[in-house]
Structures are given as structure tokens and as C-alpha cells.
Amino acid sequence: MLRTLGNGSARRAGSQLFYARCRQRYASSTTVSQEPEHRDIVIVGGGPVGLALTSALRSSKAVSDALSIELIEASPLSKVSEWNPGPDAFSNRAVSLTNASVEFLRDIGAWEHVDEARTCAVEDMQVWDGLSDARIAFSAPEHLSAPQMSRMTENLNLQRACLRHLAASPSPSVKLSENTKVASVVQEGESEDGWPLVHLSDGRVLRARLLIGADGPNSPVRAYARIPCYGHAYATSGIVATLFHAPPHPLSANAHNSTAFQRFLTTGPIAFLPLQGGSSPQVPGSYGRPTTSSLVWSTTPELAKALIGSGEEVLSLMVNAAFRMPDVSLRYLNDIILSAHRSGTTISPEALREEIGFRERAHGVPGHASMLLEGSETMGMGMPSEGEDLLPPLVHGIQKGTPASFPLRYNHAEVYLGGEKGRGRTALVGDAAHSVHPLAGQGLNLGLADVRELVRCVEAAVRVGGDVGSLPALEAYPRARYLANHTVMSTCDKLHKLYTHGSALSPVVWARSVGLEVVNEMDTLKAGMMGAAGGRPEDALRAGLGAKTNWDLAVKALGAVGGAVQAAKIVRGVVGGVVGRATGRAP
Amino acid sequence: MASSVIRPLSRSVNPQEIAFFSKLSAQWWNENGEFGLLHRMNPVRTQFITDKLDLKGLDVLDVGCGGGLLSEGLARLGARTVGIDASASNIQIASHHASTDPSLATTLTYRHTTAEDVLSPPPSSGSGGISIPRQFDAVCSMEVLEHVDDPASFLTTLSQLVKPGGHLFLSTISRTPLAYFLTIFAAEQMLRKVEPGTHTYNKFIKPSELVKFFRELKDEETGKEWIRRWAGSGEVDVRGIVWVPWENQWKLLSRTASEWGGTECNYMFWVRRPEAGPSSTP
Helix, strand or coil, X not given: CCCCCCCCCCCCHHHHHHHHHHHHHHHHHHHHCCCCEEEEEEEXXXXXXXXXXXXXXXXXXXXXXXXXXXXXXXXXXXXXXXXXXXXXXXCCCEEEEEHHHHHHHHHCCCHHHCCHHHEEEECEEEEEECCCCCEEEEECCCCCCCCCCEEEEEHHHHHHHHHHHHHHCCCCCEEEECCCCEEEEEECCCCCCCCEEEEECCCCEEEEEEEEECCCCCCHHHHHHCCCEEXXXXXXXXXXXXXXXXXXXXXXXXXXXXXXXXXXXXXEEEEEEEEECCCCCCCCCCCCCCEEEEEEEEECHHHHHHHHHCCHHHHHHHHHHHHHCCHHHHHHHHHHHHHHXXXXXXXCHHHHHHHHHHHHHHHCCCHHHCCCCCCCCCCCCCCCCCCHHHCCCCEEEECCCCCEEEEEEEEEECCCEHHHCCCCCEEECHHHCEECCHHHCCHHHHHHHHHHHHHHHHHHHHHCCCCCCCHHHHCHHHHHHHHHHHHHHHHHHHHHHHHCCCCCCCHHHHHHHHHHHHHHHCHHHHXXXXXXXXXXXXXXXXXXXXXXXXXXXHHHHHHHHHHHHHHHHHXXXXXXXXXXXXXXXXX | CXXXXXXXXXXXXXXXXXXXXHHHHHHCCCCCCCCHHHHHHHHHHHHHHHHHCCCXXXXXXXXXXXXXXXXXXXXXXXXXXEEEECCHHHHHHHHHHHHCCHHHCCCEEEEECCHHHHHCCCCCCCCCCCCCCCCEEEEEEECCHHHCCCHHHHHHHHHHHEEEEEEEEEEEECCXXXXXXXXXXXXXXXXXXXXXXXXXXXXXCCHHHHHHHHHHCECXXXXXXXXXXXXXXXXXXXXXXXXXXXXXXXXXXXXXXXXXXXXXXXXXXXXXXXXXXXXXXX
């Protein structure tokens, strides 16, 4: 599924030909009859996961020699392969790829088609609590083979790489059908073991040995397979945007724009993720390019709407404020934006700047953290001031058209294979199987891990003449992925609940600050979080096992934090009256 | 099931066994049913075969094919496969299942017959349809030996169905206390993973008995024994297979595991017929 398309421009003759060929192949069959065409694997959805899956299947010689594969995508994939923006424009959909994900993409041969200039290493992470300022700092450990925790890149860069990979190794058995919708899926015959018949918008009917849903959170394949899905909507929306900012201080740890920042506000976490370092004499061809980062801000749906409606300048001021201002002032600013939104107006950037300036003076915000001193003589000169590494650079602009918001959900399909519970010959990968809170940036990484395991199953089955649509051929896939995904998902879910909608007066703040300080003490847990947020699990233990173990540690530690919250509630029960009397009159 | 199923035509076919499996035949392709364990065993059996030879373009006979679990895999790997079974309802189920899969249309044939009848077709049976060969590059008979009445005669028939230089693959269960405990007591009676009554302990055959049989078996054409040298000779291989419950998978054990009791229960057996002609064997 394609959500956004960046600024595509120059046309590529090569890929045009590639698609034309595919269309031509089908032209005859469309007109002649609707007799189902056999496909061993039909993949629905040409998003990053669906394309990586197609790439991975293609890269296995055993698989592409033996099986016919077709990918169905409703939008024009040719636009993705022709996507070619300059270094001053970035798509708003970016992803933090773990080292394990990058390695997988390298193994299947797709990574060499990624435009590496449009990727950015994340070497450090700063995570702190918006209420207590308790903080964890992560760095990529020295012993990592690649000194990075993860690599940021645009989804489109990844999708284009997979398409280029497929175009570079064309195979008669692998087909891409763009601009094609799935009209309906029906089961052949009466019985539960009938094969899926996929009716397409171009009139063709595909009879699929295995139908794979890479078709996103509202997966039609999941609906066909009758796989139940449990979860809940968070009362939260995610705002994404492409941020332009001054290059970080050349002597700071973040000199090359390689630090990711995340602050847990009471309305949800806000993340500042590096996309591109600025111009540097050491980097050829970098002259004049803007230092760029990606925003992922989880907040209330109403505030998300109001912020995006207020225009790019107000949003960039609010991003700066969200990383710097105390909670009480942020809530005040949010209220201003919300009340303007409710009355059908928007606050002007000037008025907002004035409010921020006033509150900064009231809080005695230090110079390097000020939003008003931007462009003043202190920027990028002399020694970096103490604590400058702790905050993201000031945003001075947002790329036009990039702010967007989407609702956040927690969803997990009950099973990944229809054969386990529902209609057979179906499998789910990526968001079709699970939607996770974006606070750890794990969504696509989980999807790529799904792809790796599913392809492993398909390949193993092909080698022994197995039926790749059958349950015995595929059951190792959920065995490898279900619990691993669930662990990561529930950890993110708990983190979200722990950090959202707190009140400054609540003892939960105390628990939160203790929780984060505890986290900071535990080296093992830190390694685990890094494995999650980007580190290569192999560096801790082997492959999936390592990642799982690290996450298990994280879960245990969070359990401890949960206990602290419980304790805090009991404390509140005892001393609540006193605290209430002491603070109750304040607001 | 219809009484016509039971045709005591050959010495090895046991009418009760055939009736038993006919009754279960509708279950063959229920991957979590009576034959769930067999479905999981199939990849290991095929792996054992493909480790020995490339199936592409070979003539292969699957004796006692049941619902066609092994036959379909062999056909997908490119072997011209003939699956035979003494139960008509098995063949019916197997044919129906294969007919839904276009990848099997040209390479897989099923026949309701016995090994003996393939070797020497009875004059009465004007078997319509495609004619099947009399000898094969490979003959497989998986989990069948422990169900036949006269194993020696059955093995002799199988050996005659193999072309000179061809391969014979068997899988069966050894006659040991462990095998009794696992396959009859645990799997059938306690866990009901396998339909009770599937196995009869005294029909189980030890690997050493199979080896002895082929050591003494003189080849029809060359007069040579099928096995002249033992392990690692490229003439015979015995490998244990074990069920790993927590992975829901079977594992093929290494050759060295055989010395440590690896073939005490389920095992795979491979033997090769001597090449034709006096000087063709190196």
C-alpha cells in the first residue's frame, strides 16, 4: 500500500519498458476469457513490505525457478521507480531501519539499489521525560561492526530500491501489476480448503496457491482469510513532517546530524530523527544542501489537526517548543492553538513567537535552548555550550506539503496463517498482521523480519517439493515471528500508556522519573533497547533469539516500572489528601 | 467402504490393513488430523531422497502412496511419478487432491493397484489410460513395510521394480521397546496423535534385518548381492528420524547418530540396485 508519493520527476526509460512489458503480457488474457490464471504466490500490496517480499522471493533462485509470483498494487509503481527528488526535498514517510533489517536487505540484493546518500546513520539517541526530565542516552557501542544503531531512510528510497532490484533481474516468473486493484477474493468450490480466487480490477482472475496480504492495517486479505484481529485505537494521532534546521554545532556529538531525540510529553512522544547532514567540506557534493530531519509526533487527534491546520511556520515553532518547554507551558501553548482551532481561526506565527518568548523568560530558559536566539551570534560559534548535545537543533522550516497526520492503532492478528484458523492458503505480513505504536520506530522492521522468515519457509518447502500454500510448509513462520512481534508490540504499548496523559501533580511522575533512571542504570536493558531501536541483535546474541531476549529484558524492566506506578498509587492513597490540599488550590 | 476395495490379489496386501486405511482416507489432507504427523514427516523423507539423487525427469514409483503426500512432492520436484495404493478410496482421495493443483497435471499418475501387479500385470486388467513403466529409476515405499503381511516377498517385488543402478527408498519403524513406547503406547494410546490400531508391534522391522535381506538378495541380472560393503559404501544408508514436538517438525539424524540409538524408532533406508553388465560397477 502506498500512502504518499514524494516529488517524482524525471522519467526513467528503463523502468517504463519494464512495466509496459508486464501490461502487455496480460493484455491478451484479459480480453479472451476470465478463466483463472494460476499463480503460486499472489502478494497484495506494493508498500515497502510487499516489495521487499517480492524482492526476497526473486533473489532466491530455488523459489523463482519453481514458482510463479505476482504482486498486485493499486497505485502506479512506475511513479515510485521514477521517484528522483533533489537533496533539498524529502518524503515525509521515513523509517529507522535496524542493522538487522539493513543486513537482510543487503542479503537479498535490494540494498545496493538504495540511494545511500539519502540514508542517514543514527549513532546516538537522547530520550527523556517531558515531566521529570529524567533522561536516557544511548550510543552505538564501539564493538558494533557498523558504528550505527540504525539507519534512517525514506520509505520511497526503499521501495524504489526493491523495484530497481526487480527490474535489474527480470524473471518471467515474477510479475508486478501496478494500477490494479483487488476487486474481490472468493474461495474456489464449497469446502474450506478451496484455493483463493483473486478477482482483479483489470478483469483477470488469479487462482492463488498462496495469497499473501501485505495490504496494510485494514487488510482485505485478512478479511478474506477470516482471521480475527484484536487491538484498540489509541486516542492518538501521529504527525509526520520533514524538518529543515541549522547544522548542529560542529564540535558537538551531533555534528553530523546523527542523533535521534525523543521526548515523552504528556500528550505522547515526539521524535526528531536525522535524515541528512548539512553541507560539509568533508562530504563531496554536499554544498548548499539543508540539514534535514524527520518528525514523528504522537499527540491527541484534535491537537494534530489544529497543528497541521495552523501552517508550517506555527508547526515548526511548536516542534521547537515541544522539545524545550516545561510541561505547564506546553499545555498553555496547546490550549492557545486548540482554542483558535475551535473558533475556526489560527494563531499567527508572530503571536505564537511572542507567547513563547514570554514563557521562556518566565522559565529562565538558557540561551542555547532558546527559540528566539536562533540566528544570533552564539549559533555554531565558539565552544558548544554545556548540554547542547541534549537537545535537537532548532527547526527553522518545514518542507511544504509534508505535514500530515494519521491515527495510531494497536492491532495484532490472532494468527498469521489462514490455515490455522480460517481460510487456508493465506498469510499475513507487516501491518496486515500487526500495527504497532511508532514510538520505537519498529513497525517496518517487524515487517521485514516477517518477510525474512516467510521467505525462509517458502524456500525450504520448494526444496522438498512441498506445497507452499499448505499449513505444514508455512507453520514455522508464525512460530518464528508471532511471539517476537508480540513482545515488541506490547512493550511499545506499555511505554505509550506509561508516558501518556500523566498529570504534573500525579505521583506517576515520580514513578516515571524513577523508571527512567532505573532504565539508565541497567546496561543490559540499554543494550536491549538499542537492539530494538536499531542495534544489530547479532551483536548481543544470535539473530531473532537475541532481539527477543533483549526485548524480554525490556519487558521485565517495564514490569518493574509498572510496579512503581502501583506503589505510587498506594502512596497517593495514603498521602493523597495532604498532597491534594497542598496543591489543590494552585491552578 | 466398498468391498471391492479388498482384493486379496497379492501375497503382501493385508485386507484388514487396507480396510483400516480406507476408512481414514478422507482424513489424508487434513493437516492437523490423523495424518498430521505424517504431513510433518514428509519434508524429511523427501530431503533424504533428494540428498541421494536429482529427481528431475526420473521415473519414480511410490508404493502405498496413501493420500499422495510423498507422490505430490516428488512430482513437484520434476519426477515422472506413479503413485499406487491397494486402497481404492486412497487413490480416489489422492487423485482428487492432485487434480486441484496444476503443477502436478503432467508429472503425476495414480493407479489403484499393487506392486506385484505393476511388475506383472494380470492379463484380465485392461488398464485404460496411460500405461506405466515396469521398472523405475527410483522406487519409494514409505511407512508401508510395517503394514504388509509378507515383508520378504514385498521387498523382493520392490527390488524387481528398480532399474539396474536405480534406487530403493524405504521408511519404517524398528522393532524395539522404544518404538513400541513411542509409536503405539504414546502416539496411539496416550496422545491419540495417531489413530489407535494403526501399528502392530510384531510387524515392525529392524534396520539390521533390512540390511541382512539386501546382503543376501542376489540381483536378478548380475547375480551380485545388493549390499557387498557396509556403511559409507554408497550402496546403503540407514538414518534415524525423530519428532521434535516443540518445533512440530521431524529431524533427519546424522549417520553417526545411528550408533547412539538414532535408528531405534522411525528410520529411513536407502539401497541401490547393482549396475547392469559385469564391468559397469567401479
